[in-house]
Amino acid sequence: MREIARTAGTPTFVYSRATLEGHLDRLREAFAPIDPLICYSVKSCGNLSVLRTLAARGAGMDVVSIGELQRALEAGVPASRCVYAGVGKRDDEIAAAIDGGIGLLNVESEAEFENIARIAAEREKVVRCALRINPDVDPKTHRYTSTGKKETKFGVDLERARRFFQLYGRDRFAKLEGLHLHIGSPIYTVEPYVEALTKTCALIEELAKDGIEIRSIDLGGGFGADYETAQSPSARDYAAAILPLMLPLKARGVEFFLEPGRSIAANAGVLLLRVLYTKDSGEKHFAICDAGMNALLRPSHYGSFHFIWPVRPQAGFVPTQRSSNMAMEGLRAQDIVGPLCESGDFLAVDRAMPPLARGDLLAVFTAGAYGMSMASRYNSSPLPAEVLVSGNRVELIRRRETVDDLVEHERNVTVLL
Numbered sequence: 001m002r003e004i005a006r007t008a009g010t011p012t013f014v015y016s017r018a019t020l021e022g023h024l025d026r027l028r029e030a031f032a033p034i035d036p037l038i039c040y041s042v043k044s045c046g047n048l049s050v051l052r053t054l055a056a057r058g059a060g061m062d063v064v065s066i067g068e069l070q071r072a073l074e075a076g077v078p079a080s081r082c083v084y085a086g087v088g089k090r091d092d093e094i095a096a097a098i099d100g101g102i103g104l105l106n107v108e109s110e111a112e113f114e115n116i117a118r119i120a121a122e123r124e125k126v127v128r129c130a131l132r133i134n135p136d137v138d139p140k141t142h143r144y145t146s147t148g149k150k151e152t153k154f155g156v157d158l159e160r161a162r163r164f165f166q167l168y169g170r171d172r173f174a175k176l177e178g179l180h181l182h183i184g185s186p187i188y189t190v191e192p193y194v195e196a197l198t199k200t201c202a203l204i205e206e207l208a209k210d211g212i213e214i215r216s217i218d219l220g221g222g223f224g225a226d227y228e229t230a231q232s233p234s235a236r237d238y239a240a241a242i243l244p245l246m247l248p249l250k251a252r253g254v255e256f257f258l259e260p261g262r263s264i265a266a267n268a269g270v271l272l273l274r275v276l277y278t279k280d281s282g283e284k285h286f287a288i289c290d291a292g293m294n295a296l297l298r299p300s301h302y303g304s305f306h307f308i309w310p311v312r313p314q315a316g317f318v319p320t321q322r323s324s325n326m327a328m329e330g331l332r333a334q335d336i337v338g339p340l341c342e343s344g345d346f347l348a349v350d351r352a353m354p355p356l357a358r359g360d361l362l363a364v365f366t367a368g369a370y371g372m373s374m375a376s377r378y379n380s381s382p383l384p385a386e387v388l389v390s391g392n393r394v395e396l397i398r399r400r401e402t403v404d405d406l407v408e409h410e411r412n413v414t415v416l417l
């Protein structure tokens, strides 16, 4: 890590190819009895080299904008292996997805379906659609990432779903034939999945009575990652709870999709930072780093925990247990903060860590998902570099931005009106 920081500088996201592949493989093995197409969620970490790594291992992609679809295509994933969700798809995005031959369009409302059907009919092209249903379960996660409750903006509730199929289930071009769920993220227990899928199975039986056959089920993502040691069920735990509900449908020929993001990328990445200054204010000890919420928004945005530890030159002690309440000798409570002009610019508050000093290199763990993809240029901070480690090979997969990059689009002014 010290060599990477020396050559790539900081802040830098460092990803492990073996971990990305291992997480994908574990999900595939766990869910093998329903043989799903595993569509990696591009929004969790969309670097082209990360996408290529997963695509080479057989992943499809889950996209939520046409920009993400372009990334997937550029990484060599055919559109037919991509699923596309999102509450606010523009007409040009829908048209491009249909023209490109998207695998599945996940529909979030009546108004959107009518628009998709119109655009598909205009082009005389058939597009497979799945209705995103909102099974009204509480995933017990942060309210910003809870997406399966009745009062969220996503999907339609179960009563409306039946009516939806009655109304639109026989469209010639927009073939509404699947169900899609994504109830939130991260979901640290299996129960919300079981509850949601039990309701989904009941809906499928009702639809069957209406003469409508469901051909595909997209189970979404949301599987947890270990921000703290042993915090999350394993792929096998989730599968053990979900498979009994899905196997009877598999026997009837239903096709399955999964959309994992966090469970693949989060623990495949660390963020490397440098401590610029330390400072004591009253009782508080601050370590001011060369990036904060601009590189990793999650602590500030969701109040999330990320384990942080110094990377020291001498074989320093690194705890094998990552937890928010480390009780070890020689630690003291410190705030790990960034340089931005914003009190919310922190990565950890009152965190027990070895006393830090100027020049220390810090590793922020479990930063692969929703790290770089949510990073911002606030305070004119250029985006971090990204590095991929594959065995002994270390590649720069996104060069660090420069201030020149930031002002580039502002240099030329065009008169509009």
Ligand SMILES: *Cc1c(COP(=O)(O)O)cnc(C)c1O
Residues within 6 Å of the ligand: 041, 043, 044, 062, 064, 085, 086, 182, 184, 185, 186, 220, 221, 222, 223, 259, 260, 261, 262, 263, 369
């Ligand atoms: C964000 C998202 C995912 C991925 O969620 P993870 O928690 O990263 O697995 C999957 N599906 C949809 C529709 C999403 O919006």
